[in-house]
Amino acid sequence: MATAEHFVFLSALLFAIGAAGVVIRRSVIVMFMSIELMLNAANLTFVAFAQRLGNVDGQAVVFFVMTVAAAEAAVGLAIFLALFRNRQTLNADEIGLLEG
Amino acid sequence: MTDWVIVTVKCLAVLFMVLQVSALLLWVERKGSALIQNRIGANRAAIFGIGPVNLGFLNTLIADPVKMFTKEDFVPAGADRVIHQLAPFLALFPALVTFAAIPFGDTVEIAGRTVELQAVRLDVGMLYVVAMVAMGVYGVVLAGWASNNRWALLGSVRGSAQMISYEVALGLALVSMVLTYDTLDLQQMVRSQGELTLGFLPAWGIFFQPVAAVIVFTSGMAESKRTPFDLPEAESELIAGYFTEYSGGKQAAFMLADFAEIVVVSGLMTTLFFGGWQVPYLTSAGWKLPGLDLLPVAGWLVTLLQVGAFTVKVLFFCWLQILIKWTVPRFRYDQLMNLGWKGMIPVALLNLLITAGLVLLLAEGEA
Amino acid sequence: MSETAFYLLAIPTVLAASGVLLLRNPVHCALSLVVALFLIAGSYVALDAHLIAALQIIVYTGAVMVLFLFVIMLLNLQPDPDEGAHVLAKLGAGAAALGFAVIVGAIVGEWFETAPPPAVLAADFGTTRGVARTLFRDHLTAFELTSVLLLVAVVGAVVLAKRDRV
Numbered sequence: 001m002a003t004a005e006h007f008v009f010l011s012a013l014l015f016a017i018g019a020a021g022v023v024i025r026r027s028v029i030v031m032f033m034s035i036e037l038m039l040n041a042a043n044l045t046f047v048a049f050a051q052r053l054g055n056v057d058g059q060a061v062v063f064f065v066m067t068v069a070a071a072e073a074a075v076g077l078a079i080f081l082a083l084f085r086n087r088q089t090l091n092a093d094e095i096g097l098l099e100g
Numbered sequence: 101m102t103d104w105v106i107v108t109v110k111c112l113a114v115l116f117m118v119l120q121v122s123a124l125l126l127w128v129e130r131k132g133s134a135l136i137q138n139r140i141g142a143n144r145a146a147i148f149g150i151g152p153v154n155l156g157f158l159n160t161l162i163a164d165p166v167k168m169f170t171k172e173d174f175v176p177a178g179a180d181r182v183i184h185q186l187a188p189f190l191a192l193f194p195a196l197v198t199f200a201a202i203p204f205g206d207t208v209e210i211a212g213r214t215v216e217l218q219a220v221r222l223d224v225g226m227l228y229v230v231a232m233v234a235m236g237v238y239g240v241v242l243a244g245w246a247s248n249n250r251w252a253l254l255g256s257v258r259g260s261a262q263m264i265s266y267e268v269a270l271g272l273a274l275v276s277m278v279l280t281y282d283t284l285d286l287q288q289m290v291r292s293q294g295e296l297t298l299g300f301l302p303a304w305g306i307f308f309q310p311v312a313a314v315i316v317f318t319s320g321m322a323e324s325k326r327t328p329f330d331l332p333e334a335e336s337e338l339i340a341g342y343f344t345e346y347s348g349g350k351q352a353a354f355m356l357a358d359f360a361e362i363v364v365v366s367g368l369m370t371t372l373f374f375g376g377w378q379v380p381y382l383t384s385a386g387w388k389l390p391g392l393d394l395l396p397v398a399g400w401l402v403t404l405l406q407v408g409a410f411t412v413k414v415l416f417f418c419w420l421q422i423l424i425k426w427t428v429p430r431f432r433y434d435q436l437m438n439l440g441w442k443g444m445i446p447v448a449l450l451n452l453l454i455t456a457g458l459v460l461l462l463a464e465g466e467a
Numbered sequence: 468m469s470e471t472a473f474y475l476l477a478i479p480t481v482l483a484a485s486g487v488l489l490l491r492n493p494v495h496c497a498l499s500l501v502v503a504l505f506l507i508a509g510s511y512v513a514l515d516a517h518l519i520a521a522l523q524i525i526v527y528t529g530a531v532m533v534l535f536l537f538v539i540m541l542l543n544l545q546p547d548p549d550e551g552a553h554v555l556a557k558l559g560a561g562a563a564a565l566g567f568a569v570i571v572g573a574i575v576g577e578w579f580e581t582a583p584p585p586a587v588l589a590a591d592f593g594t595t596r597g598v599a600r601t602l603f604r605d606h607l608t609a610f611e612l613t614s615v616l617l618l619v620a621v622v623g624a625v626v627l628a629k630r631d632r633v
Binding site for chain 3 (some may be wrong): 182222226231235253257
């Protein structure tokens, strides 16, 4: 019998994989994808607890998280486009304008 | 256990129905376009030397797919192999799967249980349809990119931009249909089209939402990239657009996806606007003509008539789309995008607003 | 849902998510993420969240990931040759992920042991009507603000991505 507990464990694993992706990968686009993965893991947690507690508010929160993530993806990718135009690279090691 | 068997049989039946109609539409397109263009079309195909005394259309119907599947299957040099192999399946999958939510009949009694003649009964059926239409973009995007060919890429970028633009208009029009029928379940929508308005007129969607019908039909044709919206695969401009570098079975998959999407758009049109499987004045007990008594009809005959009505309506819309393809010239790309963003979307939004206002006015005030 | 069904859903999800972490070609990473998001939508269906599952497919896999693919193709991003070098880093990341999941699982598992029994779900839990009722009554302000946010995002994206026309 797979309860909400199983799904929370799954989402913890996904969150960790996403976080590892942000830290390890150097391509900014893949880092952003890992962030999306983390957001989805959080969504899964919300939905799992919503089902466990019988409270639909969890799903309403997921609705908002999805919307905000979509908006963030649009703006973020536009930033990447502008960034690529200026730096001709999307490698996080080489876009270090603020360091040094 | 019986439940699993019934669901599997229904899903397989729907799948094979869509595939068969798609294959048939390939031949209908060839012959139909020939008739429209005042020529004879393909009528010479010999199978194992049996020909040119051909069995009407059977030779071509069989020879076409055989030709497609026995062509050399190659991956262009420098192209991403995995994605090149994957793209046709991604294009075909949503087109075939969308039909799972479309009801093709009322209930039947099998093995002591009531079975809905709909592959899967979803309470978010309409959203499922929109979701699968949204998934159709992947095949186009990946096909062009994986071809390592700049014209294929151009065709795929155009195609996907077109698809996501008309998806918005399609979604808005579908939402106004959801408002009209107060449900997302397609079977419930068809059922509520069985009633009569004004005493004698069957309550089909086309009478309540003509604007939405036009938008759904046009956006559906734009989604499946049929003329007049077929610039992404314009035969005279981009060779074959995003699937230029595909041959053999993969090209067959793309063409099959094209025709399957025709069937899906037709299915959607009949379900939402033309009563689905409803035959006017035919209830599950018999003919109920206005002003006359009930004429009883056997249950199995009712089901047969209803499934037959659904088939006829779907085939009519398939034929209509083929007719439009070969009659109308194609839009230029900027005209296409302008129509989508500056024409369809404002009209769909306005329709949605008016629908919402009317639904509120005419409702009896819910809690 | 049964445990085998859960593992049938969960293991491919984790594999697809690891694909995002490990694959070198950005397009492959994006497709891997699409698979992961699709399977997460499957998890939503298993958790009685039908509307959210449909929205996940429409919004995330149908729009956001297409946008990702667009950008990757527009910029013609090549697989980074240095990406595959740090095997140790990948192993460390995998171990850290597992460790984090185990710790969270332990903490949350403790809560689950003393938690009240699973609530009885309302008849329209997770359906459009149920979620919409909550959304439009209790969270109406947030809903309206989100729509403003979307408008701002659209304008912002256009402004940022436009080329400067002199």
